[in-house]
Structures are given as C-alpha cells and as structure tokens.
Amino acid sequence: xxxxxxxxxxxxxAFLDYFQAEGxxxxxxxxxxxxADPSLLFTNAGMVQFKDVFTGKExxxxxxxxxxxxxxRAGGKHNDLENxxxxxxHHTFFEMLGNFSFGDYFKERAIDHAWTxxxxxxxxxxxxxxVTIHEGDAALGVGPDEEAExxxxxxxxxxxxxxxxxKDNFWQMGDTGPCGPCSEIVYDQGPRMGCGRPTCAVGxxxxxxxxxxxxxxxxxxxxxEGVLTPLPKPSIDTGAGLERLAAVLQGGRSNFDxxxxxxxxxxxxxxxxxxxxxxxxxxxxxxxxxxxxxATAFLVTDGVLPSNEGRGYVxxxxxxxxxxxxxxxxxxxxxxxxxxxxxxxxxxxxxPELQEARDHVARVxxxxxxxxxxxxxxxxxxxxxxxxxxxxAGSRTVPGAEIFKLYDTYGFPLDLLRDIAGDQGFALDEAxxxxxxxxxxxxxxxxxxxxxxxxxxxxxxxxxDRLRVEACWHHSLTEEAKIAAILAGEGRQPAELLRxxxxxxxxxxxxxxxxxxxxxxxDGGRITTRDGAQAEVMAVHRPTPNLVLHRVxxxxxxxxxxxxxxxxxxxxxxxxTAKNHTATHLLHxxxxxxxxxHVKQAGSLVAPDRLRFDFSHWSPLAPQEIDRIERxxxxxxxENRRVGTExxxxxxxxxxxxxxxxxxxYGERVRxxxxxGFSQELCEGTHVQATGEIGLFKIVSQxxxxxxxRRVEAVTGPGAYLYVKQEEQVLAEAAARIKARPLxxxxxxxxxxxxxxxxxxxxxxxxxxxxxxxxEELLAGSRDVNGVRVAAGRVDSLDAKGxxxxxxxxxxRLGSGVVVLVAQAEGRVLWLTMVTTDLAGKVHAxxxxxxxxxxxxxxxxxxxxxxxxxGKDPSRIPEALERLPELVNRQLSS
RNA sequence: GGGGGGUUAGCUCAGUUGGGAGAGCGCCGCGUUCGCAACGCGGAGGUCGAGGGUUCGAAUCCCUUACCCUCCA
Numbered sequence: 023x024x025x026x027x028x029x030x031x032x033x034x035x036a037f038l039d040y041f042q043a044e045g046x047x048x049x050x051x052x053x054x055x056x057x058a059d060p061s062l063l064f065t066n067a068g069m070v071q072f073k074d075v076f077t078g079k080e081x082x083x084x085x086x087x088x089x090x091x092x093x094x095r096a097g098g099k100h101n102d103l104e105n106x107x108x109x110x111x112h113h114t115f116f117e118m119l120g121n122f123s124f125g126d127y128f129k130e131r132a133i134d135h136a137w138t139x140x141x142x143x144x145x146x147x148x149x150x151x152x153v154t155i156h157e158g159d160a161a162l163g164v165g166p167d168e169e170a171e172x173x174x175x176x177x178x179x180x181x182x183x184x185x186x187x188x189k190d191n192f193w194q195m196g197d198t199g200p201c202g203p204c205s206e207i208v209y210d211q212g213p214r215m216g217c218g219r220p221t222c223a224v225g226x227x228x229x230x231x232x233x234x235x236x237x238x239x240x241x242x243x244x245x246x247e248g249v250l251t252p253l254p255k256p257s258i259d260t261g262a263g264l265e266r267l268a269a270v271l272q273g274g275r276s277n278f279d280x281x282x283x284x285x286x287x288x289x290x291x292x293x294x295x296x297x298x299x300x301x302x303x304x305x306x307x308x309x310x311x312x313x314x315x316x317a318t319a320f321l322v323t324d325g326v327l328p329s330n331e332g333r334g335y336v337x338x339x340x341x342x343x344x345x346x347x348x349x350x351x352x353x354x355x356x357x358x359x360x361x362x363x364x365x366x367x368x369x370x371x372x373x374p375e376l377q378e379a380r381d382h383v384a385r386v387x388x389x390x391x392x393x394x395x396x397x398x399x400x401x402x403x404x405x406x407x408x409x410x411x412x413x414x415a416g417s418r419t420v421p422g423a424e425i426f427k428l429y430d431t432y433g434f435p436l437d438l439l440r441d442i443a444g445d446q447g448f449a450l451d452e453a454x455x456x457x458x459x460x461x462x463x464x465x466x467x468x469x470x471x472x473x474x475x476x477x478x479x480x481x482x483x484x485x486x487d488r489l490r491v492e493a494c495w496h497h498s499l500t501e502e503a504k505i506a507a508i509l510a511g512e513g514r515q516p517a518e519l520l521r522x523x524x525x526x527x528x529x530x531x532x533x534x535x536x537x538x539x540x541x542x543x544x545d546g547g548r549i550t551t552r553d554g555a556q557a558e559v560m561a562v563h564r565p566t567p568n569l570v571l572h573r574v575x576x577x578x579x580x581x582x583x584x585x586x587x588x589x590x591x592x593x594x595x596x597x598x599t600a601k602n603h604t605a606t607h608l609l610h611x612x613x614x615x616x617x618x619x620h621v622k623q624a625g626s627l628v629a630p631d632r633l634r635f636d637f638s639h640w641s642p643l644a645p646q647e648i649d650r651i652e653r654x655x656x657x658x659x660x661e662n663r664r665v666g667t668e669x670x671x672x673x674x675x676x677x678x679x680x681x682x683x684x685x686x687x688y689g690e691r692v693r694x695x696x697x698x699g700f701s702q703e704l705c706e707g708t709h710v711q712a713t714g715e716i717g718l719f720k721i722v723s724q725x726x727x728x729x730x731x732r733r734v735e736a737v738t739g740p741g742a743y744l745y746v747k748q749e750e751q752v753l754a755e756a757a758a759r760i761k762a763r764p765l766x767x768x769x770x771x772x773x774x775x776x777x778x779x780x781x782x783x784x785x786x787x788x789x790x791x792x793x794x795x796x797x798e799e800l801l802a803g804s805r806d807v808n809g810v811r812v813a814a815g816r817v818d819s820l821d822a823k824g825x826x827x828x829x830x831x832x833x834x835r836l837g838s839g840v841v842v843l844v845a846q847a848e849g850r851v852l853w854l855t856m857v858t859t860d861l862a863g864k865v866h867a868x869x870x871x872x873x874x875x876x877x878x879x880x881x882x883x884x885x886x887x888x889x890x891x892x893g894k895d896p897s898r899i900p901e902a903l904e905r906l907p908e909l910v911n912r913q914l915s916s
Numbered sequence: 917g918g919g920g921g922g923u924u925a926g927c928u929c930a931g932u933u934g935g936g937a938g939a940g941c942g943c944c945g946c947g948u949u950c951g952c953a954a955c956g957c958g959g960a961g962g963u964c965g966a967g968g969g970u971u972c973g974a975a976u977c978c979c980u981u982a983c984c985c986u987c988c989a
C-alpha cells in the first residue's frame with residue numbers, strides 16, 4: 023500500500039503511462055468545442071474526437087489510443103447544472119480517462135487492462151469491486167452478454183456480477199451507427215456512504231456503489247430499420263472519471279474533497295473569509311464556485327465567450343451561477359478571476375494552454391461580472407417599483423407574470439427575488455411563473471427545426487462515395503479533366519446534358535478550381551470543350567472532402583457527361599485573392615504581436631477585392647494600434663519574405679508553433695503555410711509566393727461584431743492603391759472647394775466653422791430684434807372678437823421654432839387671448855395657434871389650427887393651448903386670416 | 917432557431933392620446949474663496965441606432981434592419 027494517496031495528477035499520468043506501455047498512442051485531449059459536429063454543444067466524452075474513426079470515415083496511423091479528455095456536461099439533454107454543488111459527484115467540467123481500440127483488441131484485453139490498472143497500479147482492493155453486464159434485450163435481438171460475464175469470472179465472483187438493462191448498459195452513438203453492450207466497474211464505498219435502505223445495491227442512486235469505469239464494447243452496426251449486424255472489427259471505448267478515482271483513492275466523501283478541488287475552494291475561503299464546512303449553505307456555494315470556475319477557465323481557454331446563444335449562453339449561465347453563489351457568500355467585488363487563476367496554476371502541467379490564456383480568462387471573467395452587476399442593478403430597481411406598486415394595490419403576492427417578466431426579460435435571478443420579496447413580507451406566485459415558463463418552453467420547442475447542419479441530398483452522398491476528385495488547385499490553373507457527373511434542376515438530380523443557357527453543377531475527376539473553404543471564396547473561370555462549348559464557373563464548393571461541385575452556366579454549346587474538358591481558372595481573380603489571403607495571415611500575426619496572444623481568429627473572409635478578419639479582443643483598437651498593425655504588416659511586405667507551404671502531421675505542425683484554429687476540422691495530415699520568420703498557420707488556401715507581391719496593405723475599417731469580438735477590414739495591392747488614391751482625390755476636392763491646400767485643410771476648416779458660428783449668433787440676435795419688432799406690430803394689430811383679444815400675423819421670416827418663441831412672448835404680453843401666426847416656407851404653409859389658459863374650454867387651439875389649415879389645403883391639430891398645422895396652398899393665407907374672427911367667434915358662441 | 921426588452925448629450929437615464937429634446941453627473945468660462953471642496957450664474961455638446969412608411973407634423977405609430985441585454989431550445 024502506498025503511504026500517501028495518489029494525487030489527481032499522478033492518477034492521470036499513471037493512466038496514460040500504463041496504457042502507453044501497453045501499446046497505446048497517447049493522444050492529446052481535444053478542444054471542448056467539438057470540431058465539425060454541430061449536433062454536440064461540448065465535448066462530453068473521450069470518444070468524441072474518435073467518432074469518425076469508429077465509423078470508419080477516418081483513418082488514423084494507430085489502432086490503440088489513450089486520452090485524458092476534458093469534458094463539459096451542461097445544457098443539452100442531461101442538464102445537471104442545478105445539481106452541481108449539492109451532490110458529491112455532479113460536475114459541469116470533468117476529466118475523462120479513456121482507452122480506445124479501433125478494431126484492434128476487444129473485450130478480453132479491455133477487461134484485463136481495466137482490472138489490472140485498478141487493482142494493480144491504483145491498488146484498489148479487489149473485494150470492493152463489482153461489475154455490471156448487459157442482461158440482453160429481446161427487442162434488440164441481443165442475448166445476455168455471456169462473453170463479458172465469462173471474462174469477468176476470472177476476476178470476480180458470480181455474486182458480484184450484476185446484469186443490467188438496456189437503459190443502463192447498452193450504448194449507441196446515434197439512431198444509426200456503431201453500438202454495443204457496456205460493462206461497468208463499480209466500487210463499494212461501504213455502508214457508511216450508503217442510504218441504509220434494505221434494497222440498497224448496485225444501481226442504487228445513493229453514494230455507496232460508485233460507478234468508476236464504463237467499458238463499451240462496440241460490436242454492432244445499427245441500420246436505419248433498427249437491425250443490428252455484427253461489426254467485422256469490433257472496437258473498444260472506455261471512460262473513467264478522474265475526479266471519482268481521486269475521491270476513492272484519497273478516501274474523501276465527495277469529489278470536492280480531493281486535491282483537484284480543495285485548493286480551488288481554498289481561494290474562495292480566502293476571498294470571503296469563511297471556512298469550508300462551517301455552514302452547509304456556504305459549503306454548497308463554495309463547491310458551486312469551484313466547479314464552475316474550472317468550467318469557465320477551460321471553456322474560455324478553448325475559445326468560448328459568454329453570450330446569449332448556443333455554447334456562449336451555457337457558459338454565461340455557468341458563470342452567473344457562480345457569481346450568484348459568490349454574492350450569497352458576501353462577495354460583492356469581482357472574485358471569479360482569482361479563482362480561475364488558481365485553476366490555471368493547478369492544472370497547467372496537464373493543460374499548459376490554461377496558463378497561456380490566463381489573462382484572457384481573467385478579463386472575460388471580470389467583464390461578465392460587470393455585466394451581471396449591471397443586470398442586477400437594473401433588476402433591483404424594477405423589483406423595488408414592482409413591490410411598491412403591489413403594496414399600493416394592497417396585494418402581498420407577486421403575480422407570476424411579473425416574476426416571469428423580471429426573469430425572462432431582465433434576467434433577474436429567481437432565488438434573489440424570492441429573498442427580497444420574502445424580507446418585505448411578499449409571497450411569490452410561483453405556480454403562475456412556472457406556467458409562463460412552460461409556455462415559453464413549448465413555443466421554443468415548436469419552432470425548433472433541428473440543428474443548423476445542412477443536409478446533403480442522398481444523390482450527392484452516393485456520388486461522394488463513388489468518386490475521388492484530384493485536387494490540383496495548389497499547383498496549376500489549367501487542367502484537362504473529364505466530366506464525372508452533371509447535376510441539374512431543383513433537386514440537383516443527375517443529368518446527361520447541360521444545354522446553352524442552363525445552369526447546373528459539374529463534378530470533374532480533377533480540378534484546378536479552389537472551392538470555398540477557410541473563409542477564402544472560390545475561384546471563378548471557365549470550362550471549355552474541344553468542340554467549342556463554353557461554360558462560366560460561378561462558384562465552387564465542396565460539401566464533402568471527396569466531392570467538388572462547380573456551379574456553371576453554359577454560354578455556348580452544351581456539356582455532356584463523360585466529355586473531356588479544359589478547366590481554366592481566372593488568373594487575375596485568383597491572384598488578387600491570394601494577396602488578400604497571405605495578407606490575412608500577416609494581419610493575424612501582427613494583431614497578436616501588437617495586442618497580445620489572446621487574439622484569436624473568430625471568422626475570416628478572403629475575397630479578391632477585400633479581406634475581413636474577426637478576432638477576439640476586448641476593447642476597440644486605438645488609432646495608434648491600427649497604425650502599428652498596419653505598419654508591421656507593410657514591413658513584412660517590404661521585406662519580401664518567402665511564403666512556403668508544407669504538408670506534415672498535425673502533432674508536428676502544432677509542436678512547430680503553427681497556429682491551429684478552433685472550430686476547424688483538421689485531419690492527421692495538415693498543410694502549413696509559413697511566412698518566413700513571421701507567421702505559421704494551418705491553412706488550405708492559396709497564397710502568394712513572397713510577401714512582396716502583396717504590394718500594399720491598408721486597413722479600411724475596424725469595429726465591433728459582438729461583445730469581445732472585433733472586426734478589421736483591409737485591402738491590398740491594386741485595391742489598396744485605389745483606396746488611397748480615392749482618399750487623396752476626396753481630400754483634394756474638399757481643399758479646392760474652400761480654396762486651401764490639402765495640408766492646410768484642418769486649419770482652414772477650423773476657421774470656417776468658427777466664423778460660421780459667429781454668423782449664426784449674429785443671425786440669432788438680429789432675428790430676435792426683428793421678432794421684437796414683429797411682436798409689437800402683432801400686438802398693435804390685435805383686435806377684439808366678442809370680448810377676446812385675437813392677435814394674428816404673417817411671419818414668413820420665421821421657422822417653426824421662431825414662431826413658437828414669438829407666440830410664447832405674444833401670449834405672455836397678451837395675458838389673455840388668442841395668438842395666430844402663419845408663415846410661408848418652401849411653398850408650404852405653417853400655422854401656429856396659442857390660447858391662454860384662462861380661455862381654455864372656450865377656444866380650442868387645436869380646432870382653430872385645423873380649421874385655418876383647412877382653408878390653405880391642409881390639416882393639423884394639437885393641444886387645447888397650443889397647436890400647429892400645415893397646408894399646401896400659400897395663396898389662400900389672406901383668405902384664411904380674414905375668416906379668423908368668424909372662426910373664433912363661432913367657437914365662443916357654441 | 918423562437919420570445920421579451922433596449923438603443924435619446926461624454927456618462928447614467930427621463931420623455932403617455934403624435935404638436936416646444938430634457939434632468940443629474942461630467943466638461944469649459946465667470947462669480948464667491950487666501951486656496952480647495954461645496955455653491956451661484958452662464959456656456960459648449962444631440963443624424964433621438966440606421967432605412968422606409970403613415971401624417972400638415974414622428975424621439976413618440978407601422979414595417980425592415982443592425983447592434984446590445986435577457987429568457988427558452
């Protein structure tokens with residue numbers, strides 16, 4: 023027996039070492055963001071990165087592998103988020119240890135290895151281990167897994183081999199594909215950890231019987247009809263949770279009592295000044311924070327940012343839950359970054375990327391804490407006024423609809439609302455809330471149409487399986503090729519012939535056309551036959567690796583399947599695109615040099631006329647930063663650095679420092695594009711041979727795309743020249759208009775604005791004086807209508823604002839009366855009517871305005887004391903004014 | 917993918933039947949003070965996210981769109 027329990031780190035190494043010694047390739051953990059699998063939110067098991075290997079779609083140069091895989095389980099089908107912290111075993115982030123056989127060894131070796139490792143290397147007492155096997159399933163047409171039972175009997179007594187149902191012990195990847203029975207190794211932690219019920223046994227959901235390791239025996243292929251046929255070369259997929267192993271070996275009651283978690287909890291203890299375990303509630307909060315901080319650190323490191331949809335939303339929920347528990351511990355100031363920092367320190371040996379991304383993670387954490395703080399602040403205000411209103415209405419219950427609105431629209435945490443309302447003696451209508459919630463869920467489900475994956479039509483799938491296209495785009499622009507297939511019509515059905523004027527898609531056996539990929543747009547060009555037929559290539563794409571589709575329009579003649587054609591790429595477009603693509607790599611490297619290593623590509627467009635680059639970065643770029651980036655890129659162009667490409671193994675490429683991007687799918691062999699001494703990136707695109715060809719690089723714009731993502735657009739070569747030229751012209755023209763030299767432009771504009779402002783003021787003064795005169799005139803011309811003073815006048819020199827000011831002054835001077843102003847401006851009529859308050863109820867300004875405007879061919883209205891109206895016929899203004907006394911009089915006498 | 921809410925001065929935000937674009941803080945100037953803070957007076961600063969429509973008239977109503985917040989999937 024070892025004197026000291028193994029640490030989590032030691033268990034991980036022991037596992038990898040053990041299987042490496044047994045002929046397994048140690049494969050690095052894949053990103054938490056699954057590559058090329060839109061159906062999966064996060065990597066949630068060790069086998070995810072080997073999916074295509076199991077189905078045979080992908081080949082690897084090894085047939086046995088071992089991994090320690092980072093996993094996240096949150097959101098999606100099994101949503102355990104609410105359980106984390108309350109139980110001993112639930113986590114959002116955990117590490118899965120797994121060994122894999124791809125058609126190599128099967129059940130016997132898998133069982134031997136698992137047993138030997140647990141009892142031998144880890145020293146777990148054999149008498150505490152139980153195993154489960156699949157009991158068989160008539161519906162599936164599968165009998166009990168007697169083979170596994172026989173093999174287990176070599177190590178365990180029959181009493182400790184428990185048959186289990188399909189629900190627990192039969193694994194399948196999806197509705198179709200590889201599947202098979204599983205066998206689990208269970209550890210008996212003893213009665214002190216159990217529920218004490220007489221029925222307690224393996225499978226009980228208490229903590230006594232702990233599932234340590236799941237062995238999946240992939241031995242069948244499931245067809246669409248649900249029929250299982252044996253696989254010729256069955257495979258093995260296993261998974262053991264590192265946290266559980268550590269808990270068992272270190273003798274703790276929970277996964278949180280291991281060295282994987284205690285140091286993280288320690289940081290939380292320091293932050294809030296309370297001891298872990300002092301109170302049950304506080305302990306839950308500390309566990310939640312520790313767990314969620316791990317998930318946050320790993321997810322952000324793998325390129326996920328908190329947002330309001332998809333993966334980012336799950337991350338945000340995890341982070342906010344941690345923050346909420348922080349507040350429950352009395353932590354009001356940002357604390358999460360300190361905790362994620364500790365996670366990075368603790369795990370850096372196994373996951374060096376954590377340390378590299380540490381500052382980035384801290385910034386993201388801090389940003390989210392600020393945003394959450396804001397959400398709470400706004401929410402608290404709303405809660406206050408809501409409770410106030412309820413009190414006013416004499417109610418002591420908060421309606422479900424209001425709770426829902428707070429939660430749904432403003433993101434206010436329900437439990438916090440419960441606390442606040444409770445303190446003030448309010449009850450919550452939680453049933454009403456649940457109902458509203460259920461309605462929203464139902465609505466969302468209804469509209470759900472499936473994941474964003476584009477379905478490939480069956481006809482294309484069949485074609486792809488049959489064909490293997492030869493890609494020539496990296497070494498030539500013109501190729502002799504044969505038309506392997508033609509697709510035409512709405513359903514993209516195979517066709518024999520494509521006639522003049524028709525559009526369709528061509529499959530060639532070899533092609534020089536670059537298909538749209540990695541942000542680079544596809545080539546254009548033409549396809550011709552010897553007998554003079556000609557088609558224009560409009561777009562090229564590649565739905566599967568074996569299938570390149572050329573979208574064409576036939577200009578002349580017709581194209582026939584099996585015909586021999588000449589495929590010719592438009593060289594100018596290709597060249598311009600290549601300049602922009604290489605420039606994109608230079609820009610990416612320059613951004614990282616100037617802004618820091620947290621800059622990661624988040625999206626990219628490479629077109630012939632421009633390039634667009636999205637990347638993770640927190641603040642807008644300062645003008646000086648843009649200058650430095652632009653200059654750095656241009657310096658590389660002036661240096662005329664060589665651009666080389668090279669094929670190598672993915673591992674070697676990454677070790678050599680090449681930039682690999684998340685969200686991209688890479689095979690075992692990758693293409694590395696190197697700009698000597700400056701940049702190295704995995705890339706399939708087309709590039710220039712030396713940076714000098716780019717000519718000139720100019721950033722055209724920069725802006726934000728989403729929180730934490732910035733976008734830069736730039737042009738190169740002739741495009742950049744044109745851009746600069748245009749700016750020069752605009753400048754020259756502007757300068758010419760104000761008779762200045764371009765260099766003096768700023769100064770001269772400054773002087774002009776100043777003088778224009780002076781003139782403006784002078785104008786105001788004159789207008790005011792003029793209005794004074796007009797005012798006197800207006801008052802002098804006022805007349806009595808049935809005991810009411812009516813002042814009316816035409817003021818064409820004033821605009822609407824001036825009229826209102828004049829009207830106000832006239833009304834004040836009048837004390838009691840009616841003011842009517844009318845002006846003609848740009849062929850239209852503008853009316854303003856005002857009535858002093860003492861006449862309210864006698865004369866209505868709105869009605870008066872409407873009636874006056876009607877005469878001049880318009881309409882209008884307003885408040886009883888002030889109204890505006892318009893019209894279209896200025897020639898009738900005098901007529902309208904003449905009718906004014908009559909109109910006023912009619913209102914007075916009605 | 918589907919809901920809810922938002923976008924108004926440098927910042928935080930008001931702005932109800934559609935009819936004067938505002939407050940607080942900040943900034944500049946003047947006053948008060950030995951000086952500072954505070955205070956008083958004055959001032960600069962607004963494509964009311966963008967585009968279309970309805971109307972005599974739109975920050976306000978309708979449609980489209982961008983972005984942000986938020987919930988659900």
